[in-house]
Amino acid sequence: MKTIGILTSGGDAPGMNAAIRSAVRTACHSAMEVIGIHRGYQGLLHGDTVPLDSNAVSCIVKDGGTVLYTARCQEMFTQEGIQKAVENARGMGLDGLVVIGGDGSFAAAEKLCAAGLPTVGIPGTIDNDIKCTDYTIGFDTACNVAVEAIDRLRDTARSHEKCSIIEVMGRNAGFLALDVGLAVGAADVLVPEAAFDVEHDVCQNILERKRQGKTHHIIVVSEGCKIDLQKMAEIIVEKTGVDSRITILGHIQRGGTPTMLDRVYAAKMGNYAVELLRKGIANRVVAIQRDQVVDFDIREALAMKKNIDFGLLEICRNISN
Numbered sequence: 001m002k003t004i005g006i007l008t009s010g011g012d013a014p015g016m017n018a019a020i021r022s023a024v025r026t027a028c029h030s031a032m033e034v035i036g037i038h039r040g041y042q043g044l045l046h047g048d049t050v051p052l053d054s055n056a057v058s059c060i061v062k063d064g065g066t067v068l069y070t071a072r073c074q075e076m077f078t079q080e081g082i083q084k085a086v087e088n089a090r091g092m093g094l095d096g097l098v099v100i101g102g103d104g105s106f107a108a109a110e111k112l113c114a115a116g117l118p119t120v121g122i123p124g125t126i127d128n129d130i131k132c133t134d135y136t137i138g139f140d141t142a143c144n145v146a147v148e149a150i151d152r153l154r155d156t157a158r159s160h161e162k163c164s165i166i167e168v169m170g171r172n173a174g175f176l177a178l179d180v181g182l183a184v185g186a187a188d189v190l191v192p193e194a195a196f197d198v199e200h201d202v203c204q205n206i207l208e209r210k211r212q213g214k215t216h217h218i219i220v221v222s223e224g225c226k227i228d229l230q231k232m233a234e235i236i237v238e239k240t241g242v243d244s245r246i247t248i249l250g251h252i253q254r255g256g257t258p259t260m261l262d263r264v265y266a267a268k269m270g271n272y273a274v275e276l277l278r279k280g281i282a283n284r285v286v287a288i289q290r291d292q293v294v295d296f297d298i299r300e301a302l303a304m305k306k307n308i309d310f311g312l313l314e315i316c317r318n319i320s321n
């Protein structure tokens with residue numbers, strides 16, 4: 001391959017820049033040309049590009065967000081959009097494409113592969129919800145941001161002897177909530193993968209904790225639970241007598257300096273993706289399995305199943321009392 005394109009798509013994730021840098025520099029070492037595509041698939045459809053050489057990616061390794069910008073693009077859900085993207089890629093002289101994004105971005109990448117554009121995916125999403133990989137770029141930073149915020153919330157919850165209900169991101173998956181809940185020593189963690197009842201489970205747990213002398217309670221809720229937090233707070237007050245406050249952490253979890261872990265995985269996976277394309281191997285997804293970088297056929301990768309660690313959820317709940 002002589003010329004490759006690179007884009008970031010879906011929600012931005014800290015470490016995406018480190019992956020871009022690694023991919024670009026790896027390509028440069030093999031005398032490949034790199035074209036950066038702005039705003040994900042939107043840029044592919046509208047020819048919004050920038051040439052990337054080694055200097056263009058200087059000093060971005062430490063920056064959150066993505067220098068290529070990112071977007072969600074409705075047109076890619078249509079066959080016409082996919083065809084146009086492939087034609088545009090050919091028009092740009094691309095022999096291959098690197099897509100850094102989440103499961104949705106990979107679904108589009110799989111369609112591009114099927115339509116004849118050699119593509120390799122790098123998992124980049126704070127949700128860690130891509131089935132074939134143990135790890136997605138951005139997850140560690142997002143967890144650390146949430147942990148720091150919740151530690152602060154604990155200070156005030158403890159001082160006022162309240163229950164603090166905190167919603168963390170994760171879309172439909174509880175990976176972020178579970179690890180964050182464990183790390184902050186939450187009284188309870190609610191994830192979409194495990195059914196719960198506020199009155200019977202959450203309130204009973206708080207009452208039991210009260211009996212044990214606990215005076216404040218941290219409850220981490222995954223956004224995927226799609227629960228009315230205000231209502232939940234009211235039920236807790238009514239059933240347990242503990243005054244409750246809610247906090248939705250929101251987009252703060254996507255920002256900030258990427259942690260070392262995110263930078264290291266990003267560097268490894270950016271390099272690996274370009275090496276695959278250089279060897280003429282495409283239609284793959286790069287992944288981390290047992291700390292090793294591996295790759296999977298993109299279609300097979302999308303069909304895989306990934307679930308939260310229910311054993312860990314149980315441990316988290318057991319050690320809350």
Ligand SMILES: Nc1ncnc2c1ncn2[C@@H]1O[C@H](COP(=O)(O)OP(=O)(O)OP(=O)(O)O)[C@@H](O)[C@H]1O
Binds near residue numbers: 012041103108127
């Ligand atoms: N089934 C699909 N078919 C074609 N294109 C898709 C599909 N799903 C997603 N895409 C494309 O990928 C883009 C990003 O997808 P999505 O919004 O799901 O984010 P993501 O890549 O999963 O990242 P994150 O979950 O971290 O935000 C979509 O806006 C769309 O352009």
Ligand SMILES: O=P(O)(O)OC[C@H]1O[C@](O)(CO)[C@@H](O)[C@@H]1O
Binds near residue numbers: 125127170
């Ligand atoms: O950027 P938006 O459109 O608000 O999307 C938010 C979603 O993106 C993510 O931050 C990353 O997928 C999810 O956790 C969240 O559900």
Ligand SMILES: [Mg+2]
Binds near residue numbers: 102125
């Ligand atoms: Mg996603």
